[in-house]
Amino acid sequence: MICRLDTHWRSLTVWVGVFGLAGIALLGSLRQEAHGQGEASKPLPKLYFGSQACATAGCHEKGQVANPPLLCRGDEWDRFKAHDRHGDAYKALTGELGIAILKRLNFGDPQKAKACLACHSVNIEKDAIKHETFQIGEGVGCVVCHGAHEKWVGAHSLVLSRAAFRILSRDKKETEYGMTDLWDPAKRTALCASCHIGNHAEGKFVTHEMYAAGHPILPGFEVATFSEQMPRHWQLIREKLPEVQKIQGHSASEWEESQLLLVGSAVTLRESMRLLAKQAESASLKGEMLDWALLDCISCHHDLRLPSWRQEQARLGKPGRVPPKNWPTTLALLAGEWAQTREALGPLKSELFAATQARPFGDPQKVALAANRMADWADRVAKELSGKPLNPTIGPKLGAQLLKMGLNPSPDFDSARQIGWALTLYRAEEMALLGVKRPQWDSFLGEAKTRLALKLPFGRSGSPAERNKEILAQQYAFDPENFFRWMQNAPKVWKD
Amino acid sequence: MGRLIAQLLGFAGLIGLSTALSSALASPRLLLSHPTENPIAPNPEASLVGAASCSASGCHNANGASGTKGSEYSTWIGADPHAQAFAVLGTTRSKKMLANYKGLDLVQADPQRDPLCLSCHVHPDPEIKKKAYPDRFSVVDGVGCEACHGGAAQWVSTHYQASWKELSNPEKSKLGFVDTKDLGTRAETCVRCHVGEKGMDVNHDLLAAGHPRLRFELSAYQANYSGRHWRILDEKARQPDYEWTSWLVGQLATTEAALDLLSHRASHPDAPWPELSEYNCASCHHRIGGDFGQSPSAGKLRFGTWNDIRPNPQSLPLAFFGGILGDDERKGSESLKKLMEREPQNRDQIRPLAQMLSQKWTNRFEKTKSFAIPVPDFGQIREWILAQEKANQDGTCSPSWDKDTQSYLLLRASIQNVKNRDGKVSPALDKAVSDLGEELGQAFPKGKESIWTSPEKYQANSVRKRFKAIQEALP
Numbered sequence: 001m002i003c004r005l006d007t008h009w010r011s012l013t014v015w016v017g018v019f020g021l022a023g024i025a026l027l028g029s030l031r032q033e034a035h036g037q038g039e040a041s042k043p044l045p046k047l048y049f050g051s052q053a054c055a056t057a058g059c060h061e062k063g064q065v066a067n068p069p070l071l072c073r074g075d076e077w078d079r080f081k082a083h084d085r086h087g088d089a090y091k092a093l094t095g096e097l098g099i100a101i102l103k104r105l106n107f108g109d110p111q112k113a114k115a116c117l118a119c120h121s122v123n124i125e126k127d128a129i130k131h132e133t134f135q136i137g138e139g140v141g142c143v144v145c146h147g148a149h150e151k152w153v154g155a156h157s158l159v160l161s162r163a164a165f166r167i168l169s170r171d172k173k174e175t176e177y178g179m180t181d182l183w184d185p186a187k188r189t190a191l192c193a194s195c196h197i198g199n200h201a202e203g204k205f206v207t208h209e210m211y212a213a214g215h216p217i218l219p220g221f222e223v224a225t226f227s228e229q230m231p232r233h234w235q236l237i238r239e240k241l242p243e244v245q246k247i248q249g250h251s252a253s254e255w256e257e258s259q260l261l262l263v264g265s266a267v268t269l270r271e272s273m274r275l276l277a278k279q280a281e282s283a284s285l286k287g288e289m290l291d292w293a294l295l296d297c298i299s300c301h302h303d304l305r306l307p308s309w310r311q312e313q314a315r316l317g318k319p320g321r322v323p324p325k326n327w328p329t330t331l332a333l334l335a336g337e338w339a340q341t342r343e344a345l346g347p348l349k350s351e352l353f354a355a356t357q358a359r360p361f362g363d364p365q366k367v368a369l370a371a372n373r374m375a376d377w378a379d380r381v382a383k384e385l386s387g388k389p390l391n392p393t394i395g396p397k398l399g400a401q402l403l404k405m406g407l408n409p410s411p412d413f414d415s416a417r418q419i420g421w422a423l424t425l426y427r428a429e430e431m432a433l434l435g436v437k438r439p440q441w442d443s444f445l446g447e448a449k450t451r452l453a454l455k456l457p458f459g460r461s462g463s464p465a466e467r468n469k470e471i472l473a474q475q476y477a478f479d480p481e482n483f484f485r486w487m488q489n490a491p492k493v494w495k496d
Numbered sequence: 497m498g499r500l501i502a503q504l505l506g507f508a509g510l511i512g513l514s515t516a517l518s519s520a521l522a523s524p525r526l527l528l529s530h531p532t533e534n535p536i537a538p539n540p541e542a543s544l545v546g547a548a549s550c551s552a553s554g555c556h557n558a559n560g561a562s563g564t565k566g567s568e569y570s571t572w573i574g575a576d577p578h579a580q581a582f583a584v585l586g587t588t589r590s591k592k593m594l595a596n597y598k599g600l601d602l603v604q605a606d607p608q609r610d611p612l613c614l615s616c617h618v619h620p621d622p623e624i625k626k627k628a629y630p631d632r633f634s635v636v637d638g639v640g641c642e643a644c645h646g647g648a649a650q651w652v653s654t655h656y657q658a659s660w661k662e663l664s665n666p667e668k669s670k671l672g673f674v675d676t677k678d679l680g681t682r683a684e685t686c687v688r689c690h691v692g693e694k695g696m697d698v699n700h701d702l703l704a705a706g707h708p709r710l711r712f713e714l715s716a717y718q719a720n721y722s723g724r725h726w727r728i729l730d731e732k733a734r735q736p737d738y739e740w741t742s743w744l745v746g747q748l749a750t751t752e753a754a755l756d757l758l759s760h761r762a763s764h765p766d767a768p769w770p771e772l773s774e775y776n777c778a779s780c781h782h783r784i785g786g787d788f789g790q791s792p793s794a795g796k797l798r799f800g801t802w803n804d805i806r807p808n809p810q811s812l813p814l815a816f817f818g819g820i821l822g823d824d825e826r827k828g829s830e831s832l833k834k835l836m837e838r839e840p841q842n843r844d845q846i847r848p849l850a851q852m853l854s855q856k857w858t859n860r861f862e863k864t865k866s867f868a869i870p871v872p873d874f875g876q877i878r879e880w881i882l883a884q885e886k887a888n889q890d891g892t893c894s895p896s897w898d899k900d901t902q903s904y905l906l907l908r909a910s911i912q913n914v915k916n917r918d919g920k921v922s923p924a925l926d927k928a929v930s931d932l933g934e935e936l937g938q939a940f941p942k943g944k945e946s947i948w949t950s951p952e953k954y955q956a957n958s959v960r961k962r963f964k965a966i967q968e969a970l971p
Binding site: 104208211213217288289297305306307310320321360 | 589592593596597599700701703704705706708709768769770771772777780781782783784785794795796840841842941950952
């Protein structure tokens with residue numbers, strides 16, 4: 001009843017088994033939608049499919065196009081399998097380094113190590129919601145991001161229901177069928193950030209103890225760049241067919257990635273601050289110190305030598321006190337300006353900074369207060385910006401503002417990297433949408449790519465461990481004054 | 497050894513900068529005549545008469561070869577970094593340090609007037625202004641004679657007379673004289689600044705502002721003291737095992753001072769807490785990455801790596817001094833280490849422990865002054881190395897540059913002690929020990945910035961081989 005008949009017998013059995021009965025019910029429910037009689041939303045039952053379910057059914061593999069217009073490109077699995085290391089996330093736990101880390105942490109069996117699985121696969125509450133295709137070895141598979149719910153998986157794939165499902169709004173697909181709306185910049189960022197930054201409620205947090213046991217350092221996060229470098233297995237709006245753009249309610253001239261960058265930066269700040277606040281609250285209750293993983297790594301982990309720029313810089317706080325990570329505020333500052341918020345980020349930043357300087361490793365109670373305030377600010381900015389897509393008139397204005405950010409003196413490596421990623425991303429989108437040539441800028445950004453190690457250790461080509469080492473070497477060699485001087489030589493305006 | 501010593505004597509790098517300046521500042525008040533011809537006006541509060549009071553050519557300023565009798569002042573002014581201690585506060589680097597530390601503008605920062613700086617860079621007395629004869633004493637002298645030998649107002653004009661020799665030590669001490677010939681007293685004098693005490697605290701805030709780390713070890717400091725103004729021959733005559741004794745009392749005095757300071761830091765509500773200078777710098781200040789998971793501290797702060805307070809077989813000060821501490825000190829210092837490492841924030845529990853231990857140490861150290869210092873033979877040293885390496889292997893102890901360097905300094909002192917007594921040290925042992933020192937010195941990346949850097953190149957495994965070689969070379 002579904003897809004190609006030459007599909008592997010096992011997957012065929014699986015799909016018929018799973019959807020044979022469900023399909024009829026789903027079709028019924030889709031018809032109800034059409035008549036506007038949708039049920040009031042209640043938690044959808046969960047079901048974790050394995051990635052194979054999406055691939056070998058012949059839907060997201062080999063780019064076969066059945067019954068266009070498809071919203072997807074059809075070869076997602078090929079791209080994911082070939083390049084995306086999310087699929088290797090679990091394998092990382094069973095490799096040489098993973099084994100060593102688990103042993104040092106005394107975590108035991110990786111299949112049961114909840115603190116690891118939360119990001120390297122999923123923690124499934126009970127076996128009953130594990131579909132038979134599910135394999136822990138697939139790491140961060142399709143449904144981890146797209147939604148572990150049977151309802152949408154069935155509805156979007158079954159011949160009988162998929163056409164009706166396709167034209168539903170993104171919101172309906174999510175709230176009534178459980179398909180995560182990854183097209184919403186805020187939602188996508190929050191989802192990625194849950195692992196790439198951490199999420200207290202979901203048990204996702206790379207502690208300092210884990211780092212000390214050998215976990216690679218989580219780099220500063222910028223959702224648009226990270227999405228691009230995964231590499232992405234989806235099309236941007238402008239790459240899609242016009243009918244698809246219409247279904248999704250978007251136009252090809254939108255500055256989609258820049259919008260993601262802006263909203264994403266606010267959400268990233270929000271998620272960073274929520275994690276910090278939750279951890280600080282818990283530390284305060286237990287009379288512990290803040291977990292050092294929440295603070296700026298390089299403020300402690302630096303060489304001791306004199307003379308050093310550390311002694312040359314005008315200091316805001318006490319020497320020897322560890323500040324919070326600065327990078328999450330870098331682009332959020334711009335997002336705040338863009339959203340025209342009445343409350344400025346500056347004083348909130350100062351408050352958090354002061355809380356971390358109050359004593360060595362910070363005063364957890366004060367940190368929690370300040371971080372919560374900053375999270376609320378970021379949430380307001382994200383909401384404000386989410387309702388304002390960057391249209392062709394205002395999109396091109398972003399470049400000049402980004403450049404202005406870059407000219408702020410003496411950022412740290414991670415903050416400078418945020419600026420580097422943002423400028424690169426913006427420039428690529430400008431080129432794609434407007435075709436403007438800026439040879440000076442392109443060569444400047446080419447240099448930034450090396451200087452700031454803008455290429456991430458993603459993708460299957462090259463060894464991530466080696467790439468991580470290169471990035472760290474860049475970080476250790478980073479001198480804020482040098483960077484500042486170098487930025488001064490950037491082309492003066494966002495024009496050539 | 498050279499590079500290692502440069503690391504230990506952090507201030508040595510500054511001498512070149514300031515010698516000329518300081519000599520120019522310090523010389524105008526040289527006395528040509530005997531102090532008796534230049535009488536001191538009576539002042540019951542004052543005791544400091546200034547280095548110039550010792551500088552009569554017939555007394556301590558014979559201007560002979562460095563370290564010779566009668567040329568103590570000449571040696572100090574010409575070759576002793578202590579004489580530059582005030583001048584160095586005038587450098588831009590010192591100004592930046594104080595500006596960073598106090599959050600001041602560079603123009604406002606004046607280390608040459610700051611009590612915290614002056615307490616070690618001139619004289620360890622907060623009442624220095626009251627105690628000094630203004631017409632004689634000058635801060636410009638830096639760490640002058642009286643900083644170590646005691647305020648001289650009451651003895652400067654009598655200490656060369658026959659009657660002085662008839663006075664007992666306590667009588668001399670009453671007059672303000674500090675008997676630095678006694679190694680215990682000497683050690684206690686040095687550690688006031690070189691370890692620190694209340695009001696003379698080089699804490700982590702000050703280190704982060706740019707101050708070099710304090711890493712004191714008496715026997716090495718003596719051996720490499722460019723301003724030594726006494727004769728080794730005399731030292732040997734007083735105490736044939738002076739090299740070993742210096743090492744041992746140095747360790748004891750250091751521990752006593754370190755515990756005192758910790759107890760002060762833990763008690764003072766305004767002092768920063770946790771106080772990070774209590775820990776091995778490399779606990780945090782090491783590079784991330786490289787060989788993942790090879791972090792020297794496994795994510796924890798490591799306490800007592802330089803000033804080791806624990807009287808257990810693996811710890812340095814008491815490895816050869818077993819019976820001196822009682823069980824409660826042993827248990828107490830183990831608990832203190834555990835608390836400091838596992839719950840650094842827990843000031844309320846750390847405070848009473850540190851206070852108790854500090855008190856006990858003070859009492860014990862007093863006793864050692866009348867104690868016949870035992871000198872270990874090579875067999876005992878071998879046993880100690882074996883125990884240390886076993887502890888490193890089975891994980892009860894984690895090796896660090898700090899600890900290995902302390903061990904090296906112990907070996908150096910004990911070998912030197914044997915040599916001083918004309919004993920036999922095989923060339924193989926000599927080489928093995930000096931190779932270890934060389935490797936530890938090489939742990940600091942080369943370059944013009946290398947003087948105060950962290951031991952980035954320290955390789956614990958490679959150093960283990962050096963200890964093995966030493967162990968094999970020991971008879």
